[in-house]
Amino acid sequence: xxxxxxxxxxxxxxxxxxxxxxxxxxxxxxxxxxxxxxxxxxxxxxxxxxxxxxxxxxxxxxxxxxxxxxxxxxxxxxxxxxxxxxxxxxxxxxxxxxxxxxxxxxxxxxxxxxxxxxxxxxxxxxxxxxxxxxxxxxxxxxxxxxxxxxxxxxxxxxxxxxxxxxxxxxxxxxxxxxxxxxxxxxxxxxxxxxxxxxx
Numbered sequence: 001x002x003x004x005x006x007x008x009x010x011x012x013x014x015x016x017x018x019x020x021x022x023x024x025x026x027x028x029x030x031x032x033x034x035x036x037x038x039x040x041x042x043x044x045x046x047x048x049x050x051x052x053x054x055x056x057x058x059x060x061x062x063x064x065x066x067x068x069x070x071x072x073x074x075x076x077x078x079x080x081x082x083x084x085x086x087x088x089x090x091x092x093x094x095x096x097x098x099x100x101x102x103x104x105x106x107x108x109x110x111x112x113x114x115x116x117x118x119x120x121x122x123x124x125x126x127x128x129x130x131x132x133x134x135x136x137x138x139x140x141x142x143x144x145x146x147x148x149x150x151x152x153x154x155x156x157x158x159x160x161x162x163x164x165x166x167x168x169x170x171x172x173x174x175x176x177x178x179x180x181x182x183x184x185x186x187x188x189x190x191x192x193x194x195x196x197x198x199x
Contacts, residue, residue: 028100031157038093038153044146045089051139053078054126059139073133077121078140084115089147093154102158108155116151120146 031038049059055072062082064070069079088111096104123144126136 012116013074014090021134029102029105030100031097031153032152033103034157035097038097038150039151041091041146041153042093042097045085048139048143048146049082049086051138051142052137053143054129054137055134057137059143063184071127075125075129077125079116081115081118081122082143084111084118085147088112088115089150093150096154105154105158107183109151109158110148112151112154115147116144119147132150 037135050135053059053062055068057066057069057072057074060066060076061080062074062078063080065074088108092104092108092111095101096108118189122140123136126134126140129135142196
């Protein structure tokens with residue numbers, strides 16, 4: 001077989017850089033207009049920490065288990081929900097928006113989905129509390145709705161990126177298969193050219 005031409009080597013180098021760029025882009029997200037919606041929901045979640053979750057207990061009181069939270073009979077689901085909303089709804093959502101990493105968006109989605117379920121338990125535990133204790137406050141209900149909306153928006157972002165990744169991988173597989181097929185045909189063509197010349 002003939003040695004590879006300098007132009008072919010340059011093309012292979014360029015193709016390698018292009019594939020590396022494709023892999024780098026595949027690890028990133030582009031939330032588009034949803035980024036603003038997610039940022040607003042994160043801000044709403046942060047505001048709910050200073051709003052009453054039950055009686056006179058604010059979100060921060062529930063978070064740290066202060067005397068106000070204890071005196072209002074705050075249950076474990078409320079405290080776990082508040083922590084999950086803070087860590088995943090605020091923390092990982094901000095990280096995913098700042099870095100645009102697909103893996104962080106997945107974590108934000110999973111955490112927000114679990115927090116949505118815990119928020120339902122927290123609201124239910126306040127609604128079924130015994131008579132002396134107050135029901136769910138505006139902060140708790142607002143935080144629960146914000147987490148549900150965050151889970152929905154992250155799901156849309158992540159699933160869109162997943163479909164794009166699958167399409168990119170399928171295109172890459174077809175390109176590699178076509179390249180291998182052409183290289184096999186070129187090798188047969190090269191053997192014919194190097195055969196004995198006709199007299």
